[in-house]
Amino acid sequence: MTIIKQIPNTKMINPKILYYGFPVILLSTLNEDGTVNISPLSSSWALGDCIVLGIGLGGKAIENLERHPECVINIPDPSLWENVEQLAPYTGKKTVPDFKKQIGFTYRKEKFDICGFTPINSTTVIPTRIMECPIQIEAKVKHIRIPDYSPTFAIVETQTIHVHAHEEIIIEENHIDPNKWSPLIYNFRHYFGLGSKLGNNFRSEI
Template structure:
């Protein structure tokens, strides 16, 4: 394929959208939208802008939940990605239900079909990438909606309705697995 060299400020080539829920240091539930993540075995890596409220709080409280939304939650995804927990208790503005996790001190979002209960293990802040905080966390529990499980209790991959986020610094949009 012939290629054109481009000079984009970033290139997000389709990452699953996730909602990170946590109790802040005052015990208030809050939530932020993320797309920078990957997981290997019981480890998950997340990338945050260092100035966000969620990362500042997770560095203090350690526990959080990764919730995987489906297409029906697009408005919630955008709301949580536009507002900061610094000034907004986001759950008070959304039709989302929080349920306390049994294994970490963090709220699960009931409306999301998949939730991973996590505890922070490592914070990576490098002078090579100022303004970015990467974290590693251990996954202590996994919760999956019945609709996403087959008869053997394994993932029914065809049920997934995740959103993939693309952004080149100017153009941004979602694509859907089932479209």
């Protein structure tokens, strides 16, 4: 094998953000007075029944999860991008941190009012689900860690309790149909849907 010493057509850069394409999630968490906060997030990964979230400190979501370790991970599809963007400039934190004030964030407690989403009761956890999101995952927080090398956000490990899906995207009783379901992708602060299908993995069951 030949090792290429100088790679053509690449350049070392230092971008401010590295959102290289993640599904948007809307996290429902419980406020101290029993109302529900919605936080748009894109930092997540899922494996088995574990979903890990990256949540900035200084926001309402992490404050709520520390006090009440339950949430709903609602997953919007591309048709909902404008609803998501309506939520974007708000925080549920009454005292808006200075760094957020400077970039235009303001306080909003009742976020359901501004984004056109409908709350529905969850089966096990207290925070409500968002009816319009085709996938809604009830989850419990198992662990919260703040990395010492980057102490501005928390790594939140959750365990899935129930997965709810709109009937139109379910196939063969217990699968999400990838031909019908499409996540909303946050790609360097721009919203995208998925492109057309390219092929199947050798393990795909449907």
